[in-house]
Amino acid sequence: MKDISHLREEYARMGLNRHELHNDPLKQFDLWFQQAVDAEIAEPNVMNLATATADGSPSIRTVLLKxxxxxxxxxxxxxxxxxAAEISANPQVALSFFWIQLERQIRVWGRAEKVPQAQSEAYFLSRPRGSQLGAWASPQSQSVAGRELLETRLEEMTQKYAGGEVPLPDHWGGYRIIPSAYEFWQGRPNRLHDRFHYQLTDDGQWDIQRLAP
Known part of the structure; x- marks a missing residue:
């Protein structure tokens, strides 16, 4: 086994106290997200999306918050x-954002559902034309014989929609993650990190607890 145990960082930029937190987790998220933007972190909207099959087999990948x-x-x-197949079988998902420059992580748990088609279409039409054509050309997650097939499909779509608007594919659109819990994590020295967990209660309020690191 390759030993990489020496790779570590001591987090000491700042702390996080209960009185500094918004009672509304979305406002806390918005504050931290804007601070990540202001810090000029590359693609602060990058997030990890975890899904699972109906029988609980998990998978994770990186997507972009829009x-x-x-x-x-x-x-x-x-x-x-x-x-999408896993979300259809099990709509319970999780998200995570990690901004190493700020020594911060946000985790979100919730239920995924499709957004209205009109919303997907409005966003799709705002995308660069190459991205629109790529959505038509790529049979995402399916096995392909080689890259040449994808490039051929892209050229076919380019010719098909030459001079006109690229329409929204029936197989493409958005998901909304409706949160039921959040966690805000701020790195601290000696691995005594600050962690605060928000849990949505039955009466629609947010219960906030500090967690041990």
Whole structure:
């Protein structure tokens, strides 16, 4: 086994106290997200999305957050992808954001549901044309014989929609993650990190607890 135990960082930029937290976790998320943007972190909207099959077999991948509000967190994908199949079988998912420059992590748990088609179409039409064509060309998550097939499909789509608008594919659209829990993590020295967990209660309020690191 290759020994990489010497790779470690001591986190000491700042702390996180209960009185500094918003009672509304979305407001806390928005504050930290804006601070990540202001710190010029590359692609602060990168997030890990964890899904599981109906029998509990997990998988995780990186996607891009494209919008958020009190209704949840939105990303877009191919509805024929493996992630979409897992969401269909088990809509309970988890998200995580990690901004190493700020020594911060946010975790979100919730239920995924498709956004309305009109919302998917509005976003799709705002994408670069190459991305629109790529959504038509790529049979996401399916086995392909080689890259040449993808490039051929892209050229076919380029010719098909030459001079006109690229329409929204039936197999492409957005998901909204409706949160039921959040965790905000701030790195601290000696691995005594600050962790605060928000849990949505039956009466629609957020219970906030400090967790041991």
């Amino acid at each position: 919008g958020y509000d009190h209704d949840g967190f939105v990303f877009y994908t191919n509805y024929a992808s493996s992630k």
